Amino acid sequence: MDFDVNQAAKTVVSELRELAQLTSNEDGAQRVAWTPIWDRAVEWFKGKTKAEGADISMDAAHNVWAKITGEREEAIVIGSHLDSVPNGGWLDGALGVVAGMGILRRYGKHGVKPKYTIYVVNWADEEGARFGYSCTGSSAVSGAMDVQTIENLRDNDGVRFADALKNYCLQTADFPKAHEEFLAKPVKAYLELHIEQAPLLEKQRKAAACVYGITGCRRQYITFKGQPAHSGSPITMRQDAFLAAAQASLGFRGLGLKYDAYCTVGKVEVWPNVVTIVPGSCRISLDQRSIDPAVLNTLVEQARAVAQKAAAEHGVQVSFESVWKNPPTIFPDKLVALCREAVAEETGEQTSMVSGPLHDAAEISKLVPAVMMFAMSSQGLSHCKEENTPDRELETAIRAFFRLADKAMQA
Amino acid sequence: MDFDVNQAAKTVVSELRELAQLTSNEDGAQRVAWTPIWDRAVEWFKGKTKAEGADISMDAAHNVWAKITGEREEAIVIGSHLDSVPNGGWLDGALGVVAGMGILRRYGKHGVKPKYTIYVVNWADEEGARFGYSCTGSSAVSGAMDVQTIENLRDNDGVRFADALKNYCLQTADFPKAHEEFLAKPVKAYLELHIEQAPLLEKQRKAAACVYGITGCRRQYITFKGQPAHSGSPITMRQDAFLAAAQASLGFRGLGLKYDAYCTVGKVEVWPNVVTIVPGSCRISLDQRSIDPAVLNTLVEQARAVAQKAAAEHGVQVSFESVWKNPPTIFPDKLVALCREAVAEETGEQTSMVSGPLHDAAEISKLVPAVMMFAMSSQGLSHCKEENTPDRELETAIRAFFRLADKAMQA
Numbered sequence: 005m006d007f008d009v010n011q012a013a014k015t016v017v018s019e020l021r022e023l024a025q026l027t028s029n030e031d032g033a034q035r036v037a038w039t040p041i042w043d044r045a046v047e048w049f050k051g052k053t054k055a056e057g058a059d060i061s062m063d064a065a066h067n068v069w070a071k072i073t074g075e076r077e078e079a080i081v082i083g084s085h086l087d088s089v090p091n092g093g094w095l096d097g098a099l100g101v102v103a104g105m106g107i108l109r110r111y112g113k114h115g116v117k118p119k120y121t122i123y124v125v126n127w128a129d130e131e132g133a134r135f136g137y138s139c140t141g142s143s144a145v146s147g148a149m150d151v152q153t154i155e156n157l158r159d160n161d162g163v164r165f166a167d168a169l170k171n172y173c174l175q176t177a178d179f180p181k182a183h184e185e186f187l188a189k190p191v192k193a194y195l196e197l198h199i200e201q202a203p204l205l206e207k208q209r210k211a212a213a214c215v216y217g218i219t220g221c222r223r224q225y226i227t228f229k230g231q232p233a234h235s236g237s238p239i240t241m242r243q244d245a246f247l248a249a250a251q252a253s254l255g256f257r258g259l260g261l262k263y264d265a266y267c268t269v270g271k272v273e274v275w276p277n278v279v280t281i282v283p284g285s286c287r288i289s290l291d292q293r294s295i296d297p298a299v300l301n302t303l304v305e306q307a308r309a310v311a312q313k314a315a316a317e318h319g320v321q322v323s324f325e326s327v328w329k330n331p332p333t334i335f336p337d338k339l340v341a342l343c344r345e346a347v348a349e350e351t352g353e354q355t356s357m358v359s360g361p362l363h364d365a366a367e368i369s370k371l372v373p374a375v376m377m378f379a380m381s382s383q384g385l386s387h388c389k390e391e392n393t394p395d396r397e398l399e400t401a402i403r404a405f406f407r408l409a410d411k412a413m414q415a
Numbered sequence: 416m417d418f419d420v421n422q423a424a425k426t427v428v429s430e431l432r433e434l435a436q437l438t439s440n441e442d443g444a445q446r447v448a449w450t451p452i453w454d455r456a457v458e459w460f461k462g463k464t465k466a467e468g469a470d471i472s473m474d475a476a477h478n479v480w481a482k483i484t485g486e487r488e489e490a491i492v493i494g495s496h497l498d499s500v501p502n503g504g505w506l507d508g509a510l511g512v513v514a515g516m517g518i519l520r521r522y523g524k525h526g527v528k529p530k531y532t533i534y535v536v537n538w539a540d541e542e543g544a545r546f547g548y549s550c551t552g553s554s555a556v557s558g559a560m561d562v563q564t565i566e567n568l569r570d571n572d573g574v575r576f577a578d579a580l581k582n583y584c585l586q587t588a589d590f591p592k593a594h595e596e597f598l599a600k601p602v603k604a605y606l607e608l609h610i611e612q613a614p615l616l617e618k619q620r621k622a623a624a625c626v627y628g629i630t631g632c633r634r635q636y637i638t639f640k641g642q643p644a645h646s647g648s649p650i651t652m653r654q655d656a657f658l659a660a661a662q663a664s665l666g667f668r669g670l671g672l673k674y675d676a677y678c679t680v681g682k683v684e685v686w687p688n689v690v691t692i693v694p695g696s697c698r699i700s701l702d703q704r705s706i707d708p709a710v711l712n713t714l715v716e717q718a719r720a721v722a723q724k725a726a727a728e729h730g731v732q733v734s735f736e737s738v739w740k741n742p743p744t745i746f747p748d749k750l751v752a753l754c755r756e757a758v759a760e761e762t763g764e765q766t767s768m769v770s771g772p773l774h775d776a777a778e779i780s781k782l783v784p785a786v787m788m789f790a791m792s793s794q795g796l797s798h799c800k801e802e803n804t805p806d807r808e809l810e811t812a813i814r815a816f817f818r819l820a821d822k823a824m825q826a
Contacts, residue, residue, distance in 0.1 A: 201647065203649075203652050234772050236770065239677065241613070241614050254661055254665075267650070271689065273688075274682070277683065278681050361645050384652060387643065
């Protein structure tokens with residue numbers, strides 16, 4: 005490498021701190037997409053990359069593209085997202101964008117002209133924290149977006165997504181144009197650095213890993229309907245919807261363990277939710293993930309059976325409402341090999357793993373070769389202000405990512 | 416009996432329908448205490464009893480007393496409550512008050528002077544539906560009320576109980592005066608007819624039962640604290656607060672079955688309650704009941720152990736907050752014997768049972784001899800618009816209650 009890679013990694017970390025300072029309060033990062041603090045983060049990104057000599061453009065889905073033209077028109081795209089959940093962490097999403105800024109700096113107006121054109125992209129609204137639609141900008145680009153659904157989504161204050169976009173002079177109907185805009189770019193590879201958001205790497209005392217795939221996901225709501233009754237009514241005569249849901253939820257955990265997959269009941273709503281009334285109904289969410297499409301189907305089927313058995317044992321009814329699904333992503337071997345090498349050269353070990361969380365790379369991978377790299381997460385914490393990666397491990401991961409970009413640039 | 420008991424029972428049923436008409440909408444009874452529809456029910460009661468020649472008075476806790484003076488000053492008190500939960504049923508509480516009106520009518524201005532003075536009382540706010548404090552009027556009378564606590568309770572709109580009382584020209588500080596007012600009355604016995612609110616009598620094909628006691632109750636909130644994590648984080652590394660709560664809740668049911676008692680998890684709150692986040696904390700309510708004080712203590716102790724075991728198995732913390740307790744009530748043998756006789760004479764069987772639900776009689780029993788009678792509930796439903804007792808069984812229970820009043824009057 006012909007630049008001071010150690011210093012460049014340290015600069016990325018200090019820029020991440022600068023961004024955190026600008027966009028956090030005592031409860032954590034507040035860069036929720038389609039809010040003024042996110043706008044501030046986006047402007048910060050535009051200002052920083054423009055100062056390095058990049059050309060800035062916005063596509064029809066509000067993704068921001070910072071471009072350094074290379075010797076060839078063919079392009080390497082490096083990206084992630086600056087938006088956060090409310091009370092989020094400083095690294096989720098921001099790490100990948102700011103690391104991209106570090107690579108761009110190397111080739112910017114003070115650097116050398118790269119072999120390939122470089123884009124650093126900030127995907128709009130990966131978290132879906134305000135309107136509930138994940139990977140908004142990247143799914144507009146991939147073509148997977150359901151425009152009808154998204155324009156009618158409402159935030160907790162009842163504001164429609166389509167109305168919130170007016171502040172940005174945007175229309176959801178135009179979002180699919182971002183797909184055409186992307187296809188017009190001759191993209192050779194997409195690279196994304198992200199924090200792990202799980203404790204595996206920390207347990208293994210590793211700073212970084214190649215990510216060779218992203219689990220597919222199936223989400224549903226499961227509603228148990230029993231009969232509300234007084235808390236003084238005999239237990240054997242009850243139809244307790246919550247206990248059926250409780251039993252099913254423990255069963256879902258068992259399925260996750262059996263198939264080395266992910267099963268999560270994150271949302272639980274009991275009705276009428278009164279101390280003295282046996283719950284008459286209970287709705288839970290079930291999020292199931294696996295890297296193997298066959299396993300994913302099995303998980304969903306067996307969850308149905310588990311819920312039906314629990315319902316029958318508690319004398320209640322059960323119904324299922326599928327709300328979202330995404331197939332597993334397997335990144336192409338060639339980029340995965342480059343990523344493994346980069347990790348091995350920096351850390352001494354060819355660590356590689358699957359991502360449980362979804363990322364923009366899953367969308368972009370539908371169009372062009374993509375790969376991801378993970379930096380370890382302290383205690384696996386994310387989506388909270390405690391989210392962290394110690395500086396040493398963070399810099400190691402950033403340097404490994406620089407190596408990956410280098411390899412992609414030379415390939 | 417020297418009056419047409421069949422006709423009198425039918426009149427009670429038709430008056431119950433008249434009250435329902437006046438105070439219900441398509442979602443059920445709306446006689447929530449300290450609201451205008453309850454006021455309407457209270458005025459209806461005052462008008463009806465006054466028309467029968469009763470003297471009406473209100474005590475310091477807004478309990479309404481309709482008095483027919485007898486040959487002796489010693490009094491029989493018959494009562495229950497006209498208030499309902501929101502979207503409640505037509506019989507819960509109202510049955511006992513309106514049946515009392517039926518007894519009063521026998522001895523009113525068109526009837527015979529009774530041996531003992533008769534009071535029919537409408538206890539204020541038995542349900543605690545608006546401010547969350549049960550047996551408000553009867554606990555003011557019993558002296559058990561915690562005035563400091565009650566005046567600061569707020570409804571769902573943030574209105575303080577003390578402020579809501581201004582519409583009634585009442586002050587919580589005066590509530591304990593109702594205790595003195597009651598003690599000034601030479602009460603010989605308190606009688607209360609209520610619906611069962613459970614399906615036991617229906618399963619046994621019985622219309623009425625003597626209630627010889629009311630279960631004691633212990634209520635607590637149990638909070639499980641784990642660690643929020645992404646739904647893509649490995650299951651074995653999670654600290655899932657909801658799954659700990661789910662496992663504990665199933666364990667509580669087991670305790671209820673083991674000790675022939677009542678355990679209910681009615682309220683469940685998960686945080687952050689997001690589809691893609693493993694619950695970081697979960698608070699549940701636990702309501703435990705038994706007629707045996709020793710069993711009640713055992714239930715609470717073992718529930719603690721069950722919760723701690725579930726917490727340990729899921730790697731989460733657990734804490735307990737006791738919120739309310741009430742000791743078991745056992746009614747005196749003499750009144751219970753009269754009540755058993757009354758039921759047996761009317762139905763042919765000496766049915767007797769314990770009440771799982773709490774009633775005003777538990778408070779009043781602290782001061783004077785009391786007993787209750789139950790009418791069967793269709794499907795055990797209560798606190799909902801489907802609450803019902805078929806006319807035939809309802810009239811049977813009312814006639815049995817008339818017999819009980821007769822017996823108390825002759826004793």
